[in-house]
Amino acid sequence: MLDRTICGRTVEDFFRELIRFHGFAAPGLVLGGFLVDWAQELIGTDVEADAIVETTHCLPDVVQLFTPCTLGNGWMKVLDWDKFAVSLYDRRKLTGYRVWLDLDKLRSLPDLYNWYMRLFPKEDRPLDVLHEAILTAGRGPLSACAIRVTRLCERHKKQEIAVCPQCGEAYAASQGLKCLACQGEGYYEASTSSQIKP
């Protein structure tokens, strides 16, 4: 088990990097490692690939750690679909591969199926038992297919910016005559005391 590699790392280094970045080795990260590992193998090393992740949970962190794609560099897009799937595709040709958790295959692994479908309380399965089951299963519960990306493939470019007449901060001009916070979409109340000195 321990002489394999996941995303080009030894299992030990894979876990170490996950824990350092994410805080702990959530089972979804470990499973995600096998999705990313397979997608990377399919697309190959000589392709500049963008990523689309179909859940906000766990999987985006695996993509950010083990591929060149991050949220902040714009190479990874994240859909809030709660589907455990990732696509890597050639950003020029728009062809690539989607790898996903295949429930038909997962059903033959009851421990993992019950965990993923949340059919028993979290606390019933210790983390190390789940890790072991996921590492043993490897690509077993996954499927992959070749895809052509038809949407969401534009890079998210910086938009035109404007200065908000109310708060005086720069914002995306496309949002209107004021920034969204000054339009009432803000998420905070600022303290009435004066600003803090650096």
Added chain:
Amino acid sequence: MLDRTICGRTVEDFFRELIRFHGFAAPGLVLGGFLVDWAQELIGTDVEADAIVETTHCLPDVVQLFTPCTLGNGWMKVLDWDKFAVSLYDRRKLTGYRVWLDLDKLRSLPDLYNWYMRLFPKEDRPLDVLHEAILTAGRGPLSACAIRVTRLCERHKKQEIAVCPQCGEAYAASQGLKCLACQGEGYYEASTSSQIKP
């Protein structure tokens, strides 16, 4: 210059980690380092803090690298507002600090103002000149204030999942009777050839 620290790292390590994760040391990352550094200093080390970032560009990567908050662990939320600001807040008390790029202060630094407001073509300013200007400015062009978070503070919990009757994959039940991809929101065409063997 080089004996300072940013986000607890030497300048050299700070740049090394940025480049490793993001691909290159975009000026926005370096500037972002000073926002995160100041927000962390204000909130202190004994508070479990969540993060809200007000732009998708660069700044989310700084937060993910140098705080415990990532997209995949749900501690960082990202708003697509193109405002260069970050808030760190106590996830129980909902109090914290917002640090932002203050245009009134930035105006006294014409090189940086012109870069941020994109008043000259990117290629007119070499990366190392911008880096130097940002490192010299430090917290100079930033402001900070205490805040109370009033929205967006719920953790994004995993939603109830269902099995899509069309594709057979698990998805967020809240999306309807089929997953969003099968409702026509998909971003890819799958190859007609059979699935790929692991």
